Amino acid sequence: MRPPAQTVFLERQTYRRRRLIDLIKILPLIGLVLWLVPLLWPTEGAEQVSSANATIYIFAIWFVLIVAKALSVNAFNAGGSQKDDELKGDERGQS
Amino acid sequence: MNVGSLNALIAVCLIYVIFLFGVAFAAERAAMRGKGGLLKLPLVYTLSLSVYCTAWTFYGAVGYAARSGLEYLTIYIGPSLVLFGWWWGLRKMVRIGRSQRITSIADMISSRYGKSNILAVGVTVLAVIGTTPYIALQLQSVTTSFAVFSGAPESPGTLTATALWVAAGLAVFTILFGTRNLDANERHYGVVMAIAVEAIVKLFALLAVGVFVVWGIADGPSDILNRIDNSKIANWEIQGGRWAGLIFLSAAAILCLPRMFQVMVVENENEDHLRTASWAFPAYLMIMSLFVVPIAVVGLDLLPAGANPDLFVLTLPLATGNEGLAMLSFLGGFSSATSMVIVAAIALSTMVSNHIVMPIWLSTSDGNGATISGDVRGVVLMSRRISIVVVLLLGYIYYRVSGGGTALASIGLISFTAVAQFLPVLVGGIFWRGATRLGAIAGLTVGFVLWAYCLFLPSFGPDVVLSSNLLEYGLFGFSWLRPQALFGITGLDPLIHTVFWSISLNTLAFFLVSLLSFPEPLERLQGAQFVNIFEHSSRTPTWSGGVAKSEELMVMAQRILGAREAQVLFAREAERQGLSGVLPEPNAAFLQVLERELSGSVGAATAHAMVSQIVGGASVSVQDLMAVANETAQIMEYSSQLEVKSDELERTARQLRRANEKLLQVSEQKDDFLSQVSHELRTPMTSVRAFSEILRDSEKLSEEDKRRYSGIIYNEAVRLTRLLDDLLDLNVLENGRVSLHTQEAVLKEVLDHAIETALSGSEAKLKVERSKSALILIETDLDRLGQVFINVIRNAQKYCEAESPKLSIVITEDVEQVLVDFIDNGTGIPHEAQEMIFDKFARMNPQKAGGAGLGLAICREIMQRLGGDIAYLPGQGGTAFRVTVPHRMRMAAQ
Incomplete structure (x- = not known):
């Protein structure tokens, strides 16, 4: 049961919404990469990263991610009504 | 501290x-009245997720x-990260949980794999084993x-007594709010609110x-940063493996912990709440961990070297004389511990009662237990209550056995690793x-064996469960089977070692066995539903009840809930909709209420399937599909019936068309007949008129002429x-109004009489020959038959044109009928006229015959009335007719 072929070009609003979903999807990956940066830090020797700086780094990522996430989710919620089709279409694209 | 402050502490608790209790009770009441406005806030959902932060977070962090x-x-x-990435995984999990009415993580896994009860039992047992240390940790x-707060000496006796009291108190609270009512959606509004x-x-x-700590003891953030730099944790010394491994482990845990699954999926009121939680819960976690390092650093600074860092949160305020703050801190820790234990106990008891107790109870009660609704509910509730007590008791026993000595963090991580196997x-x-x-x-078995062997059993210390010999030299003396150095890889952190081997071998076994085995039909069905959930379900499984009939729902509800309860429910809903009478409109809200009500008695899946059968479902479960399959069979039967019809x-x-053609033909024949009749009548009438005119007008007619005219x-x-x-005569015969006088006679006599009558008074000589076998008895209307013969x-x-006309009559007899053939030695009738001669007014040569041409038509009518026939018999040398006479006229001929 193949879904009917989807239109290739979407109207502006739908296009924006798709890109918003892309942002929502990519944020955790950005977070993961940034939070795995400490793997590169030396754990011994003179060039060790100080815990104070590490704390600031980690919490800064956290804070930025939360804000970005909150903004994007709010934007997503505001776009309301047509989300069902969006989600479905998007799922197909994924699988 | 003294006994007085201990009493004060108990009083505050x-x-x-x-x-x-008050909060939970109020929330429950509000939800019962359908007003749970607060519960519908995404904030409440987010806060309920904080059950992740247990005493382990509060003290242990x-x-x-x-x-x-x-x-x-x-x-x-x-x-x-998991919450940030809600779009990738959690969204799907929550959707599945809602549309499949999942009640626990064991239910989720068993549902996915063909509702396998073995799997459900396995997951339940493992979840209990994995959660027990965690509960012990809270106790x-x-x-x-x-003990710290009250300053009481930490004698083991008082500690264990306190632990027992705490466990008992938590059991009572959990039982009161976790099993107050049986609702198959497994939502506990009171508990969630609490x-x-x-x-x-x-x-x-x-x-x-x-x-x-930051502004009271230290001089603000910059001072704290300085203190960090000067503390023993000033530098980043974390192994990369631990950093990445623990992030993975905690991400897995939030998905797999039974209590997290309970609040995140089962208690989820609205999928949209997840979106808010996707940033709000990380924010909560961030704030929770914000002051951890400052407290730790200041604690290390201020408190004596031997002080337990797990209790800094409590001991720092106490040491600086802030008893009120210490009390608040104690309540915070108490809250963390109790909320975790309550939710975990509810989740585990649901699993134990649904997947272990109920199957056993149903199989031992001769299978008739399920039909008595009240009975089942009682049993389920009782089994849940007992399960809660058992779960807490297990936690207490673990606490006693482990001696409460291990650092909080390591116990928590042991639990995490266990549930991460899911x-x-x-x-x-x-x-x-x-x-x-x-x-x-296969995957779960491998994972858990490795977890137990590499992490759980060694955690009790050497020579408690595993001998130190085994720890050092491996199982059966194989060094590559050493619990903390599998395959000879030494030097790894024991936790990361376990996580790595158990998860990777678990995944490998799961993958390989899946590849090699073939799923059962139900597994494939469920698999398709789970994986393609977004194509199968609407956003939330609401009912579109436009077509539902309230009356049918009423009938069904009465059967399950009992007549009185069902009527009350319906009337209440009708009133809420502002309708008079007892039948509410079957809108989505009502159907959800009804379904929830029903699932308490017959289970969620069944209730869902029942409502969907009447309403026409919005989301499909396996039961639905089964029902659909049933309906499909009915539809196929119906369509085959239609085809037959x-x-x-x-x-x-076709028959009508044929009849119509016949009627048209008959109508034509009738027209023909009428014109023929008029023509036949006109000829004699013309001569009658002409001669009567002559007689009237001509006066000089001779007597002879007069007589002639x-x-x-x-x-x-x-x-x-x-x-x-x-x-x-013909008319009478054709209309079937002729009355037949059936008599019995010998055919020969009828024939003799007919010949005699036919030949009398005629000058022409016709020689009639008869075959001898004429002694046949027939039963028919003899006069009519005679009439045919005579004709x-x-x-x-x-019409016989032979020089010496001769008629031979041949009689043959078979079982059913007698055939009388009349054969003369004339010229016969040409082929094309053979059928026509039986028509009305058909005459071969009108000059010679004096008749109207109705004779043979009448004969055929008569013979058909008598159940026989008359037909032209070709190929006999002359004109030949065969009269077929039945031995016994059938009554049907009448």
Whole structure:
């Protein structure tokens, strides 16, 4: 049961919404990469990263991610009504 | 501290617990009245997720930070990432949970793999084993904090007594609010509200201590940063493996922990709440971990070297003389511990009662238990209550056995590693249709054996469960089977070692066995539903009840809930909709209420299927599909019936068409007949008129002429009369109004009489020959049969053109009928005229015959009336007719 072929070009609003979903999807990956940066830090020797700086780094990522996430989710919620089709279409694209 | 402060502490605890009871009770009442407005806030959902932050977070995180620096952050980074990435996985899990009415993580996994009960039992047992240390941890933290706060000597006797009291109190609270009512959606509004309140309490408490430490003891953030630089955790010394491994572990845990699954999926009121939680819960976690390092650093600074860092949150305010803050801190820790234990106990008891107790009970009660609704509900509730007590008792026993000595963090991580074993099976089940039940069983088995062997059993210390010999030299002396150095890889952190080997071998076993095995039909069905959930379900499984009939729903509800309860429910809903009468509109809200009500008695899946059968479902479960399959069979049967009917209709139409053609033909014949009759009548009438005119107008007619003309008139009148007689006769015969006088006679006699009558008064000589076998008895209307014979013989007499006309009559007899053949030696009738001669007014040569041409038509009518026939018999040398006479006239001929 193949879904009917989807239109290739979407109207502006739908296009924006798709890109918003892309942002929502990519944020955790950005977070993961940034939070795995400490793997590169030396754990011994003179060039060790100080815990104070590490704390600031980690919490800064956290804070930025939360804000970005909150903004994007709010934007997503505001776009309301047509989300069902969006989600479905998007799922197909994924699988 | 003294006994007085201990009493004060107990009093505060009791007041706090009573307050929680009040909150839970109010929430439950509001939800019952359908007003749970607060519960519908995404904030409450987010706060309820904070059950992730247990006493381990509240006390343990500081201890963790004091020992290992920033490593504690991994425990909160993992869940934050999972929530940030809600779009990837959680969204799907929650959707599946809602549309499949999942009640626990065991239910989720067993549903996915063909509702396998073995799997459900396995997951339940493993979840209990994995959660028990965690519950023990909570008991331990409450108990120690109690001891520290009250300043009582930490004698093991008082500690265990306190632990027992705490366990018992928590059991009572959980039973009161976790099993107050049986609702198959497994939503516990009261509990959710209570843990949301506890979430605020613990956040507030930790923030208060943090603020006190940063601005009260230290001189603000910059001072704290300085202190960090000067502390023993000044530098980043975390192994990369631990950092990444623990982030993975905590991310897996938030998906797999039974209590997290309970609040995240089962108690989810609205999928949209997840979106808010996707940033709000990480924010909560961030704030919770914000002051951990400052508290740890300041604690390390201020408190004596031997002080337990796990209790800094409590001991710092106490040491600086802030008893009020210490009390708040104690309540925060108490909240963390109690909310975790309550939710975990509810989740585990649901699993134990649904997957272990109920199957056993149903199989032992001869299978008739399920039909008595009240009975089942009682049993379920009782089994849940007992399960709660058992779960807490297990936690207490673990606490006693382990001696409460191990650092909080390591116990928590042991639990995390246990439940993380669900991850491959869970994720594989949601995203991979090829995952099978056998694969899941294999993966889980491998994972848990490794977890127990490498982490859990050694955690009790050498020579408690595993001998130190085994720890050092491996199982059966194989060094590559050493629990903490599998395959000879030494030097790894034991936890990371276990996580790595158990998860990877778990996944490998799951994958390989799935590849090699073939799923059962139900597995494939469920697999397709889970993996393609977004294509199968609407956003939320609401009913579109436009077509539902309230009356049918009423009938069904009465059967399940009992007549009285169903009527009350319906009337209440009708009233809420503002309708008078007892039947509410079957709108989505009502149907959801009804379904929830029903599922308490017959289970969620069944209730759902029942409502959907009447309403026409919006989301499909396996039961639905089964029902659909049933309906499909019915539809197929119906369509085959339709096909039969349409065949029948076509046949009828064909018959009607034929009948119509016949009618048209008959109508034409009638027209022909009328014109023929008029023509036949006109000829004699013309002569009658002409001669009567002559008689009237000519006065000089001789007597002879007069007599001659009168004779003509008379003859024509006779001819007219005969014609009319014949017509009447034919009419009577055709309309079937003739009455037949059935008599019995010998055929020979009838024939003799007919010959005699036919030949009398005629000058022409016709020689009649008869075959001898004429002694046949027939039963029919003899006069009519005679009439036919006479007609046929007279025809031969009239039309036979032979020099010496001769008629031979041959009689043959078979079982059913007698055949009488009249064969003359004339010229016969040409082929094309053979059928026509039986038509009305058909005459071969009108000059010669005096008749109206109705004779043979009448004969055929008569013979058909008598159940026989008359037909031209070709190929006999002359004109030949065969009269078929049945032995016994059938009654049907009448």
